[in-house]
Amino acid sequence: MNAGILLLCAAYVLSQFYRSFLAVLTVALETDVGTTPEDLANASGLWFLAFALMQIPVGWALDKVGPRLTSGVLLLIGGAGGAALFGLAGNPTHISLAMALIGVGCSPVLMASYYIFARVYPARVFATLAAVLLGVGSLGNLLGALPMAIAAEAFGWRQTLLGLAVVSGIVALGLIWAVRDPEKVAHEEKGSLLDLLKMPALWLIFPLMFVQYAPAGGLRGLWIGPYLTDVFGYDATAVGNVTLLMGVAMILGTFAYGPLDRLLGTRKWVVLGGNAMAAVALAVLWLVPAQTPWLPIAMFAAVGFLGASFPLMMAHGRSFFPPHLMGRGVTLMNLFAIGGVGVFQVITGRVHRSVAEAGGPAVAPYDALFAVFCLSLVAGLVLYLFCQDRTD
Numbered sequence: 007m008n009a010g011i012l013l014l015c016a017a018y019v020l021s022q023f024y025r026s027f028l029a030v031l032t033v034a035l036e037t038d039v040g041t042t043p044e045d046l047a048n049a050s051g052l053w054f055l056a057f058a059l060m061q062i063p064v065g066w067a068l069d070k071v072g073p074r075l076t077s078g079v080l081l082l083i084g085g086a087g088g089a090a091l092f093g094l095a096g097n098p099t100h101i102s103l104a105m106a107l108i109g110v111g112c113s114p115v116l117m118a119s120y121y122i123f124a125r126v127y128p129a130r131v132f133a134t135l136a137a138v139l140l141g142v143g144s145l146g147n148l149l150g151a152l153p154m155a156i157a158a159e160a161f162g163w164r165q166t167l168l169g170l171a172v173v174s175g176i177v178a179l180g181l182i183w184a185v186r187d188p189e190k191v192a193h194e195e196k197g198s199l200l201d202l203l204k205m206p207a208l209w210l211i212f213p214l215m216f217v218q219y220a221p222a223g224g225l226r227g228l229w230i231g232p233y234l235t236d237v238f239g240y241d242a243t244a245v246g247n248v249t250l251l252m253g254v255a256m257i258l259g260t261f262a263y264g265p266l267d268r269l270l271g272t273r274k275w276v277v278l279g280g281n282a283m284a285a286v287a288l289a290v291l292w293l294v295p296a297q298t299p300w301l302p303i304a305m306f307a308a309v310g311f312l313g314a315s316f317p318l319m320m321a322h323g324r325s326f327f328p329p330h331l332m333g334r335g336v337t338l339m340n341l342f343a344i345g346g347v348g349v350f351q352v353i354t355g356r357v358h359r360s361v362a363e364a365g366g367p368a369v370a371p372y373d374a375l376f377a378v379f380c381l382s383l384v385a386g387l388v389l390y391l392f393c394q395d396r397t398d
Contacts, residue, residue: 010074010185014119015143017081017177020170021112022146023154024085025053025223026253028105029231030155030246034163035101043232045098047355049105050228054348056109061341062199064114068333072187073118082178084111086171093167111174116143118185120336124324125188130268130397133321137264140317144260147226147253152246159242199334207326210393214386215319215339216346218281221288221379222313223347224354226252229375230306232358236368238299248303255307259314266318267397273322274395277315281387284312288380292373316343325396354378 028035028046035041041049060080067076088107095101116139123135157166202208230249234240240248263280267273287308296302320339327335354375361371 008184008186010181011119011122013177013180013184014073014077014115014122015139017077017085017112017115017181018119018139018143019146019149020081020085020174020177021115022144023150023170024089024105024108024112024146025050025150026147026227026249027150027154029226029228029249030151030242031158031163032231032235032245033242034158038163039095039098039101041098041101044355044359045101046228046232047351047358049098049102050224051348051351051355052102053105053109054223054344054351056106056348057113058341058345058348060110060113061117061337061344062334064117065199065334065337067114068118068121068337069331073114073121074182074185074187077114077118077185078178078180078182080114081111081181082175084108084113086175086178087111089167089171089174093164093171111178116140117333117337117340120320120324121333122188124327124332124336125329129325132324133267133273133318134264136317136320137260140314141257141260141264144253144257147256148250151249151253152243155242155246198331199338202327202331202335202338205326207394207396208323210389211319211323211339212342214277214281214390215323215342217350217382217386218277218284218313218319218346219316219343220346220350221284221383222256222310224350224379225306226256226310227347228351229354229358229372233302233372234299237296237372240299248306251303252306252310255310256314259311260317262311263315263318267321271397272395273318273325273397274390274393277318277322278387278390280312280315281383284309285380285383285387287312288376288383292376292380296369319343322396350379350382 028050064076084107088104088111091107092104095104119139120136123132127135226249230252231245234245234248266276270276287305291302291305320336323339324336357374357378358371361374
């Protein structure tokens with residue numbers, strides 16, 4: 007681990023924070039800015055969609071420019087600039103624009119790290135390195151829970167976001183100074199994204215990649231807060247405690263998945279089994295009436311733990327990429343994963359509003375979005391059953 011990798015890890019902490027902190031600001035933003043749950047769902051979705059759409063140019067830049075400038079410049083402009091805009095927001099549109107800009111800024115950070123791992127380290131340890139970085143970086147997920155609630159109460163949410171803008175700028179400048187680009191790959195082939203899209207093996211991995219992170223990312227990033235507030239009357243501190251628990255579960259799940267491909271000699275069946283159990287947890291949230299908050303809280307934690315197969319799926323996809331298309335390959339996989347969260351945040355926001363407007367119990371809109379997450383994950387798993395298993 008050199009200074010560049012450590013700073014990329016710090017940048018990924020910020021990325022995880024920015025995708026998850028909205029859940030604990032639900033009440034504050036509704037009071038100060040006039041946001042609704044659908045506004046926040048759209049804003050969260052825009053973060054993920056902007057992040058996903060940037061994966062194509064980021065992949066090209068990693069292969070052609072290198073991870074140093076790609077990560078540092080985008081984090082400086084998007085991350086620091088977006089956080090500053092959020093802190094100054096006066097209406098829901100400002101919140102949405104700020105989240106989209108932050109998504110652009112965070113878009114290259116994890117993939118810059120994975121690009122370096124794929125180019126510099128042995129292929130057989132890629133999944134473990136990817137999981138370690140993801141697990142450590144997921145501390146940002148924890149910081150976006152109770153610590154964010156405490157900071158917002160102590161200093162104000164605006165002041166907290168402006169402070170984070172300064173921190174993001176410092177980390178971005180550090181990336182430009184410390185990250186070292188791997189040597190360019192010497193090759194005669196001319197490759198493009200189309201060469202990857204022509205690989206049949208990947209098209210059975212993409213659908214599950216699109217849906218597998220959406221439940222954990224969507225619930226932890228937003229819906230857990232409104233659910234606990236509307237159904238059980240939780241305040242911001244109590245919501246912060248539960249989101250902290252789910253964040254810890256996601257980190258533990260990431261570390262648990264990391265070495266399993268080498269220990270069990272398979273990637274496909276580890277991913278399939280873990281996500282099938284996540285679908286069961288979502289079915290419980292959807293179908294089992296909750297008389298107390300403890301059952302749904304346990305299922306949120308289970309979804310977070312079992313839905314943490316992202317690094318193992320990245321390793322599965324990476325095993326098919328030629329070296330000179332490594333940057334575009336890992337970002338293509340990330341486009342499906344993060345784009346899926348963005349699409350599902352927008353869809354579930356509309357589902358929530360539609361069911362809420364129809365009347366009924368407070369839990370009904372949330373049961374509907376749990377159903378969307380569960381059925382989509384099952385559909386992705388059915389297609390993944392037919393994909394080719396591959397280890398290094």
